[in-house]
Amino acid sequence: MTGLSISTDAGVFDAIVAGPPEGRPVMLLHGFPQTGLVWQRQIAALAAQGCRVVAPDQRGYSPGARPSRPEHYRVNHLVDDVVAFAEELGWATFDLIGHDWGGAVAWWTAHAHPARLRTLTVVSTPHPGALATSLRTDEDQRTRSHYMIDWRETPATEEHMLAHDARELRSLYAGKVPQDSVEAYVRHLSRPGALTAALNWYRAGRPDGTIGVIDVPTLYVWSTQDSAFGPTAAQETRRWVNGPFRFATLKGVSHWVPEEAPETLSRLMLEHLRAHGEL
Template sequence: MIEALEIPTEAGTFDALSCGETGGREVMFLHGFPEAAIEWEFQLDALGGGGCHAVAPDQRGYSPGVRPEQVLDYRLDELVGDVAAIADELGWQRFDLVGHDWGAQVSWAAAAAMPERIRTLTAVSHPHPTAFLRALTEDEDQAQRSHYFELLRRPRVAERLLLADGATALRQIFEWKIPEERVDDYVDRFTQPGAMTAALNWYRAMHHAGPTAAVTVPTLYVWSTEDTAIGSTAAMATERYVTGPYRFEMLEDISHWIPEQAPEALTRLIMEHLLAHRT
């Protein structure tokens, strides 16, 4: 059974969802934008019921208890620091890390920064950051796909646009690919005071990030052919930035919202990856 959890750290208290007994194989799930830990409901239940201790935090800015106001507080190194702090509080010395969208961006950086702690990495949708940045500057298709970044970085303008008229624009981001009640849940979260600005500050802090090194830990990267945010150029180039064991899986006819649109397929891939790398 999935349970709510509070995880205190020096940065503040993170809300989280947990499933499975303490002592099981430790797996942390990181959500993307504009979502929350609940996007991993299916995976938490499956892995928690299969001998793992699975935990998904609402990340910095998404947890009301960790919602700083300054853009610089959302730099990638701060987000990676949160991963380490959450693991420390849970008592996890080594753990498997799974991330989607922005959660994958953080997961790539965390795996590069602390390979001694990350047993395996599963990145969903978002490619290795260096592959993505190169595609962003060299590939016209990716530049067009990411054009919305500039809008999301505009203070107050993006908040008004996304939340106007019952959050119509925010709802449209999901492309009608996930259940309406889940979208309602996300919209409710982002209409809370300060929540939308905090989430958008991740985009506004992007240019403060340094380069991400190659990843040495066993890595599974899952990309989908109907992803409107991430094109094939960055997806195919990601293997260049993984020096450890690497597996690439492409899901046909699935959108960017893999964890919720194709939960069974993704969970099977995650489980196979964990079983292949037990130590």
């Protein structure tokens, strides 16, 4: 794995890259509060099978692409970033994988640009339509999602998360993320402006337009101990995919699937890619 800079009209994004340049292109999108580092075990597994893997630090997480205003983090801009990455990398089509907020961006990208994606894999995050339905009908999901409202307060949220050696930020990983990765994330998000940029994803407001059903072959991985997304939204997701769909449930695993269950997730990813093309 090596570092890569991806230059777009929105700025310069940092990324991790691995695998042969001519390999099957795979893009991995991280969520909050992490970076492309979250995928290091999956990057190694995919690259070992001949894939060309790129995991960017997304908008706001890359210092060279950190606009100041919350509206610059609306989902249409985040989807545009994904397409810009693919253009810069010379990828006409690619496999897209996302976790947490990266999963939400992946769903929206599959909706807006289905012809660009060979497959879609989303970890933890239900389809946005399924989540919206659950927020209207399921009190459990409303309770789970209340933090999204709390984090819109600024700068109080940043000050609270970073106080006392980032005690509150560290607590979000719930002891499920390797300590060296936690330290890397905390260092990254403690730099001036970084945490505000990451939280601007929550402050950007509602998406422009609505999202429909997904026609791209989709793997959705949900874990039973996920504190953010409950079973109602997870199970509702299958109604929002018309293409080939696999729903994998990981029992006893928390929200931090890529780092808590890396081997299982890598296996599921590779099975999905093999089911829809050669490796």
